[in-house]
């Protein structure tokens with residue numbers, strides 16, 4: 024049994040009411056339920072967290088080192104700005120998948136740049152919250168491969 028951490032960045036606590044035409048009407052609780060069901064089906068433990076603070080995300084990634092087997096992360100706006108989150112993920116050592124609910128490449132040009140994508144095992148975007156399930160499937164497969 025593996026441990027998969029699912030980390031969520033700023034404003035994702037407002038899912039469901041935040042720009043629903045872009046992010047849909049499902050809440051972060053719905054995302055958590057989807058991820059928990061997926062991890063249970065695959066036989067994995069899960070830690071699911073959200074923070075509006077960059078430092079919390081960096082600390083959680085550091086804490087995952089040596090404890091978690093893989094990470095699924097939606098860094099939200101920090102995707103486009105954070106060298107600190109990139110550095111923490113580079114030091115993690117295991118597979119991580121970057122996920123975005125919306126298709127960031129079909130949006131404003133500042134969202135086309137990610138500080139993480141080139142070191143991620145995979146990047147999923149534009150699939151809605153279903154993308155979290157695909158990300159967990161991918162991380163699980165990579166963990167099994169070793």
Ligand SMILES: O=C1C[C@@](O)(C(=O)O)C[C@@H](O)[C@@H]1O
Nearest residue numbers: 034099100123124125127134
């Ligand atoms: O907050 C978010 C959410 C997002 O990561 C997504 O899931 O589509 C896309 C980001 O550009 C944005 O800042």
